[in-house]
Amino acid sequence: MKQDESGNDPSTDGAEGTAWPRGFDGLVDCLRTVYEAPGSDATSQPLRLTDLGVWLPTPFAALTSMLPLFASRRLWQDLPEPVTIFDAGAGDGRMLAYLAGIRQRLGHTGRNLRIYGMESDTDLLRVAHQRHDSLLSKGHPIGDGLLHGDYLDPESYEESSLNLESIDLFLNYPDGNEQTLANLLATSARPGTRLCFTTGEATFSVSGLTRRAVFEIPLEGAAPIGWHLSVYER
Secondary structure (H helix, E strand, O other): OOOOOOOOOOEOOOHHHOOOOOOOOOHHHHHHHHHOOOOOOOOOOOOEEOOOOEEOOOOHHHHHHHHHHHHOOOOOOOOOOOEEEEEEOOOOOHHHHHHHHHHHHHHHHHOOEEEEEEEOOHHHHHHHHHHHHHHHHOOOOOOOEEEEOOOOOHHHHHHOOOOHHHOOEEEEOOOOOHHHHHHHHHHHOOOOOEEEEEEOOOOOOOOOOEEEEEEEEEOOOOOOOEEEEEEEEO
């Protein structure tokens, strides 16, 4: 097992190593009914160039494989409550809805969990709000706020209802801006803030933050490609 920069052994347990949580069946299928519905807006494509980089939607197979990891709260259960999770580059908003669904199913154990996201691309933001409206009509929660702005720009946080220093866990898909985001957290986030990258690269790394863990997220039917959650801390 490889050691992280602090000399400790990072967890490399696969998400499948955690027992499947009761009451979570159907969560991803509920999202599929909206995000893969016939006639869905063409803006929500598998790959899209934005003004900040590249948007790639998290595959539903990955959301399914990550469910035990997120539902067990392993990424944040040791942090003081309330815990704020922030999707940096929220795209079509599926991760916010996914986390909101997990919070709902956690019941009282998820009561002190806040969920926000930020997206700079206006077309993607429009799609996200449309998807969220559809989910709300089906009784599915969508999180606490989907903001318009540049998650790499401190002013975007100042102009929103969310303070950068109030965020406990950042989620991001690396598309060329990962080191800039890591630098922002290293200089502006409070100590203990975590940054979690979802990537298909096992050798992925950034500098300026301490790597805490790497979780393998196998995708059924997608071999030999697998996804990883690389967790860093300020």
